[in-house]
Structure formats: structure tokens, C-alpha cells
Amino acid sequence: MKPLNQWKNYEQFLSAPRSQRYLKRCYEQLGQNQNIDELSYRNCYSFIYYLTHGRRHYELAEKAPLELQPVLQYYGMVQLIKCCLLTVDPLYPESTILLAHGVTTRKRKKQNYLFLDDEIKIQRNGLFPYFSEQMFHMKHLEGDKIQMNKLFGQIPEINELFSQLNRRPYLIEVDCSKDGRIFSIPNEILDHLHMTANRFTTFLTEQINPAEISTTVQPSTINITVKDQNAFKRHNTLFKKSLDGKWFIPITRDGFQNLHEVMVHYLLLYNLSMICRYETEWWSELFHTYSSDDYPFISQFLAFSKRKVPYLLLNYLDEKRVPNL
Structure with a gap:
């Protein structure tokens, strides 16, 4: 695959005056009745810090062993999402409820657990349902359960792997x-x-x-x-x-899920980061026994996700930019 500079749109925001003008334009398009000059000034440094903090997580993930990457990638993604949320919600976060993850997984893994068969459940409150609605206009997801293999099936870079492992491509x-x-x-x-x-x-x-x-x-x-x-x-x-x-x-009909790809990466990274932290025995065995199809899917996903998530989210920011800002 040709090299990708997923941070190519990043440097333009490392200027407080420029970021303030950028946010002011975003708030004007929202029709904000409050003082948008004050809001954009108050948020421009948080905006820059979220971006910088997210980038550092991803830079560490590039150097870290694969076993540690889910945590670094997940929290790097969270920081970039917070940055994007400031463009659509100048008061973010108004409530501590929004700081929760917004999704849950099975607390204890069953015997013969397979990640591909695992499910994740969407909650009413928290970051996931909030950014899904604010950024991508996706509502009414509460209570939905989604299987990991179907999430992998939504990612084009992994599609060939399904065929290679005799699974039906999605x-x-x-x-x-x-x-x-x-x-x-x-x-x-x-x-x-x-x-x-x-x-x-x-x-x-x-x-x-x-x-x-x-x-x-x-x-x-x-x-x-x-x-x-x-x-x-x-x-x-x-x-x-x-x-x-x-x-x-x-x-496949179940492939027509109303999920933006950013949402798909978030759900997979959240679950992998939880397993990485709290299911240490299973996680360690994954990298030594190769006893299922889980490893090739997880390793390939982590390799692509650390490039694609910054690409998708920074493009989201860049599409809001007006010429000659």
C-alpha cells in the first residue's frame, strides 16, 4: 500500500488565532445565539490540545508492541473525537454523563471465547451515542447489540481477509x-x-x-x-x-447497518482495549497460540485503524474549513 500521511491536515490547526477563526465559522454555521467570539476563543486551546494529545497517542502506538496498541489507539481516537465535537457543540462537555464510554461488553468471557463472536451493547448515554448523533446524525441506537465479525465486515481493508479465511466477504x-x-x-x-x-x-x-x-x-x-x-x-x-x-x-442485508466507519472503529477499539486491560490471560494467549481466526483479524485491524481513524477524523475537520480562513 502506498504511504499515507494521515496527519496532512493537522498542522493547519496548530495556531490559536487560526483555530479560533475556524471554530467561529463552525459556530456561525450552527446559528449559535451566544457570543461566538467568546466561545471560539475559549475553545481554541482545548481544540488544539485534543488534537495534539490524540496525535501523541497514535505516534506511541506506531512504536508500541501490538499487544499494547488497542489502549493507545482507543484513547487517541477519543481525543480526536472530542476535538471534532467542539466544532458542533461549543459547550462540550456540558455533563459528566458525556464522559462515559457509551458502550458495554460482556463482563466475564465465557469458556472457548472468540472475539469474532463477541458482542458490544450500545448505551443511552456516553461518548459513543453522543458523537454518533452530533457528528453523523445517527440516533436511536440504545440497546443495540452488534457482533464483532459484523463490525470487521464494515471495514474495506479487511474484506479480503474474509475471503482468504474462507469466510463470506461482506x-x-x-x-x-x-x-x-x-x-x-x-x-x-x-x-x-x-x-x-x-x-x-x-x-x-x-x-x-x-x-x-x-x-x-x-x-x-x-x-x-x-x-x-x-x-x-x-x-x-x-x-x-x-x-x-x-x-x-x-x-449482505445485515451489512446495511446505519453505522459510519468512525463508529465502527470506535466500537472495535473499545472492546479490544477492554480485553487488553482486563482479560490479560486470554489476550496473552492470543499472541502465542494462534488457536482461532481472531489473531489475523485483530492484527490486521490494528495495523489499518491507526492510519485510517486519524485520516477520517482530520478529513471531517478539513471539510468544515472555508478557503482562505
Whole structure:
């Protein structure tokens, strides 16, 4: 894979006056009635410190043994998310409730535990449901239980591993035009989903706001034309983009989960960080016995996540930036 400078958009924010202007612009777009000059000044240093602290966690993760990386990556991600939240909530955090993780896992692991079969449960309060709603407009997730292998299936960089280990892949590659406006989905997806072309186009419009896309059926592809790119970028959870620029779409119905990829990484890193800290015996055996498919998925995920999460979150910040700020 070609080198990726996932921090390329970072340096622009290491200036308090510039970050203040950036936050002020964000708050103007929110229609804040309070004194946005005061809010942006008060938050600009927290904004910079969250970014810097998050970057240091990831830099340590690059050097740390794989066994220690989940904790470093998870808390690095948390810091970057807090930075992003300051662009949409100038009063964050108003309550200590928001400081909780927002998800829970099984407290004691059963005999013959497999990470791929483990589940994570979303809570009503805490960081996960809060940033999911504030940043990605995802609501009503409380009580949902999600399996780890289905979360791995949402990450395009791991899709090939599912095939290599004789598991059904969760994603299929789609063509995307250079301007990002047209996605061409192979008709092969209809066989996977057991749908007709007309049923599939209806299904897509149920997943994506019809005002943002239009669909046309071709002999070998189903084309999705994006009508409102800004809205599509904000709401898209269906099309997944890999670090090397390829696009994918789920080929299983349970793959059409309303989860942004940032949310997927958070859930996986949280669970791995908890196991790393509190299930030491199982975690240590994972790196010595290789007795299941867990190790290749976990090691590959950690290798990609430490590059992709900063890339996704710093792009989130950069998309809010106005020219000549």
C-alpha cells in the first residue's frame, strides 16, 4: 500500500488565532445565539490540545508492541473525537454523563471465547451515542447489540481477509467516477441479496435520502448518481472507501447497518482495549497460540485503524474549513 500521511491536515490547526477563526465559522454555521467570539476563543486551546494529545497517542502506538496498541489507539481516537465535537457543540462537555464510554461488553468471557463472536451493547448515554448523533446524525441506537465479525465486515481493508479465511466477504467493490458523483454497482450484488434490480433500487432509496441520489438500471450495473454531494458526505454510511481509494458496498442485508466507519472503529477499539486491560490471560494467549481466526483479524485491524481513524477524523475537520480562513 502506498504511504499515507494521515496527519496532512493537522498542522493547519496548530495556531490559536487560526483555530479560533475556524471554530467561529463552525459556530456561525450552527446559528449559535451566544457570543461566538467568546466561545471560539475559549475553545481554541482545548481544540488544539485534543488534537495534539490524540496525535501523541497514535505516534506511541506506531512504536508500541501490538499487544499494547488497542489502549493507545482507543484513547487517541477519543481525543480526536472530542476535538471534532467542539466544532458542533461549543459547550462540550456540558455533563459528566458525556464522559462515559457509551458502550458495554460482556463482563466475564465465557469458556472457548472468540472475539469474532463477541458482542458490544450500545448505551443511552456516553461518548459513543453522543458523537454518533452530533457528528453523523445517527440516533436511536440504545440497546443495540452488534457482533464483532459484523463490525470487521464494515471495514474495506479487511474484506479480503474474509475471503482468504474462507469466510463470506461482506463487501463488493464498486466503480466511482472521478468527481465522486456516480457509483456503478455490479449486478452481481442482486444474487447476493436475493433481490431484483427494481427491489434493490427501492431498497437503496430506503437507505439513503432520495433527495441526495437517483438510480438507473443498466445491463451490467446499477448506477447511483449523487445529486447533493455535501449532504451525501454527511449522511453516507453505505459506500465504504478504503485507504487506497477504492469504494465498496455491503453484499449482505445485515451489512446495511446505519453505522459510519468512525463508529465502527470506535466500537472495535473499545472492546479490544477492554480485553487488553482486563482479560490479560486470554489476550496473552492470543499472541502465542494462534488457536482461532481472531489473531489475523485483530492484527490486521490494528495495523489499518491507526492510519485510517486519524485520516477520517482530520478529513471531517478539513471539510468544515472555508478557503482562505
